Amino acid sequence: MAKNKMKEKVIDTEPIKDDRxxxxEAAQEMVEEQTGDKVTDQAAEEDDKSARMAAAESEWQDKYLRLVAEFDNYRKRTLREKMDLIASGGEDVIKSLLTVMDDIDRALDAMSKSSDIDSIRQGIVLxxxxxxxxxxxxxxxEITAIGKELDTDLHEAVAKFPVSDEKKGKIIDVVQKGYKLKDKVVRFAKVVVGE
Structure with a gap:
C-alpha cells in the first residue's frame, strides 16, 4: 500500500509538472508575442521616425538649394546693376556740362564775328x-588755400618761398586749384608755401 501511495503521489506530481x-510554455509564448509586438511596434515607430527625418532632410536640402540659387541670382543682378552704373554713371554730369559747352561754342562763334572785347569778356565770365x-x-x-596753413590732406606743396615771419608756414600762392567732390578730394591744390 505504501508503494501504491507513492505511485499515486508520483502520478499526482507528474500532471502538476506538466501543468507547470x-x-x-504559455507564459513564454505570451512574452514572446508581447515582445514581438513591442519589437514590431518599435520597428514601425523607427521606420516612421526615419521617414519623417528623411522628409525633413529633403525639405532642408530643397530650402538650401533655393537659397543658394536666390543668392546667386542676387549677386548676378547687383553685378549687372553695378556695370550699368559704371557705364552710365557720368551721364548726368555730362548732360549738365553739355549746356556749358553750347555756351562756349556760342562764345567762340561771337568772337569770330565781333571785335567788341568787353562783350566777349563778359560772355566768358558768364x-x-x-x-x-x-x-x-x-x-x-573749390579748395580754398591762400593764407591758410598747409594741410597735406588738401594741399600739395610744389614750392617754398622765403617770406616774412607772419606768412611762414602759410600758403602764399596757388599754382593749380584743388577741388573736392562732397567730402572727397578729387584734386589736391598745388600751392607755394612761405618759409
Missing amino acids: EEVA IHQKLLETLHAKGVE
Missing part, C-alpha cells in the same frame, strides 16, 4: 560762372 510546464554753378550743383567745391 504548460503554464511556463560761362565760367555757369560752369562753377553746374559743378557746385553736382557737389564739387
Whole structure:
C-alpha cells in the first residue's frame, strides 16, 4: 500500500509538472508575442521616425538649394546693376556740362564775328560762372588755400618761398586749384608755401 501511495503521489506530481510546464510554455509564448509586438511596434515607430527625418532632410536640402540659387541670382543682378552704373554713371554730369559747352561754342562763334572785347569778356565770365554753378550743383567745391596753413590732406606743396615771419608756414600762392567732390578730394591744390 505504501508503494501504491507513492505511485499515486508520483502520478499526482507528474500532471502538476506538466501543468507547470504548460503554464511556463504559455507564459513564454505570451512574452514572446508581447515582445514581438513591442519589437514590431518599435520597428514601425523607427521606420516612421526615419521617414519623417528623411522628409525633413529633403525639405532642408530643397530650402538650401533655393537659397543658394536666390543668392546667386542676387549677386548676378547687383553685378549687372553695378556695370550699368559704371557705364552710365557720368551721364548726368555730362548732360549738365553739355549746356556749358553750347555756351562756349556760342562764345567762340561771337568772337569770330565781333571785335567788341568787353562783350566777349563778359560772355566768358558768364560761362565760367555757369560752369562753377553746374559743378557746385553736382557737389564739387573749390579748395580754398591762400593764407591758410598747409594741410597735406588738401594741399600739395610744389614750392617754398622765403617770406616774412607772419606768412611762414602759410600758403602764399596757388599754382593749380584743388577741388573736392562732397567730402572727397578729387584734386589736391598745388600751392607755394612761405618759409
